[in-house]
Amino acid sequence: MNYEEVMKLALERGFYFPSCEVYSDASAGFWEYGPSGVGLKNKFLELWRRELIRRDGMMEIDGSQIMSKSVFEASGHLGNFADPIIKCTKCNSTFRADRTIAEITNIEIPENADLIEFDNAIKENKIQCPKCKGNFSSTKKFNMMFKVGIGPQEEEAYLRPETCQSIFVDFPRLFKTMRGKLPLGIAQVGKSFRNEIAPRQSLLRLREFYQAEIEVFCNPGRLNDVEKFTEVENTVIRVQTDAEPISMTCKEALESGIVPNKFVAYYLGILTEFYEKTGIDISKSRFRKLGDKEKAFYAEVAFDFEVETTIGWLELVACNYRADYDLSSHAKMSKEKFEVMDNDEKVLPHVFEISMGIDRSLYTILEHSLKKDEEHERMVLSLKPYLSPIHVGILSLVKKDGLKEKTDEIFLNIKRKFDAFLDHSGAIGRRYRRLDEIGAPFAITVDHQTLEDNTVTIRKRDSMEQSRVNITEIDSILSGSVAFP
């Protein structure tokens, strides 16, 4: 299904909707999750924990969203996260100074150069607005971080533009107190904030968004010393270096040199295995190897995990080999020691990052799972059972003759263990359709036969098939069917 269909479902069924929508001064780029969206998000994260955090023996932390100025001085965000911007005084259009100058004059000025350099280049080459030939204002820095003032002195601090900085600054303590051993993965789920110039397309470009980030700390001398690589060596990943993505096993990707070492190959492998279990169509995915110009300022090697949707390829995860960029910067700035012992060797660990955009992932899951069943005139959200906001609908075929009471009793017995939804009202077909739209994989219906022999029917969402089971079996059937893989 396309963006519009997903949007309609999201609004009608409580997946997500605009923030503060009752006020007309609500800002762009802020959206909230409704009950169905939260259900899906929580289960997605539980899957993430199982497939990445627990599988690899990582630690998870939960850091502050507001962090001090020093953190971002060290991280480079205060310098590099800002673009040099010029504005046309006539038509008010905004341009990147470095790119506009390069386009018109072929003079390359690094984006973190002194602002006066841009101004001089504009003056000397008489650069005018490409749109209206107007004159440019002097160059300014536009920083995408939200600045906040702490306490009555309004001490300068920032909302984090990525969650991972807490992982870096917490690393020395975590390594010491949690008996760390390289390689060590530290993960965090939380919100990040970026003052996007043009937020758009609901969950795809937000100013306040969820990330699930993993930073794996490693000994740079032992990047091919990865025993667990055998677990994924035959896992097929799709990699794109130039024109088209190609399917290959992790082993082939490693041997061909496209992926630099076993360490990176292993994580690309388990990441693919995770996404496969979300129900996203992996045949529409690719790890796109980024060229020097596209990479973030801290990355040595970078792969974007992207998935094709009806609105194009979406970047869901950024995989960056950040080397010792972060730890050495924080060590220098804070004067703390970030080296650790790896066996008998003292090393400043390198970092491989798996930075996942949760909101975009959820959108993609919805788009890939939402299907139109023409034959039965219905929309079906074919979520994996373990990701569905509702596991099971508990329905009475009719309300009378004690069926309602029996249905209530069944609901009461399972509601703490499963996400169950009780529904008595309206035609049975409509109730099934409603459950189909929020992705509930099962519906249990109480009918007259239930009162005679204690059995109910259980309906499967995708096939619409029904079978009859004893009430005492419900728990074990559901437990097996909605369990994480």
Added chain:
RNA sequence: GCGGAAUUAGUUUAGUCUGGUAUGACGUCAGCUUCCCAAGUUGAAGGUCACGGGUUCAAAUCCCGUAUUCCGCACCA
């Protein structure tokens, strides 16, 4: 941020040119009916027509501003 289009109930939509407080569908709720796939039937709730200002006896409708959404450009760690 620039240019264009749009904004009417939970969703979708008529009405806007030609000013007189709004139409239909689906959905929701309650009842009747119905032992299995959006059925039938009776009834109900839900809109200060995005927000602010102006013109007018009167504004969803005309004018101005703002916000948001979508499309293109630009941006995107």
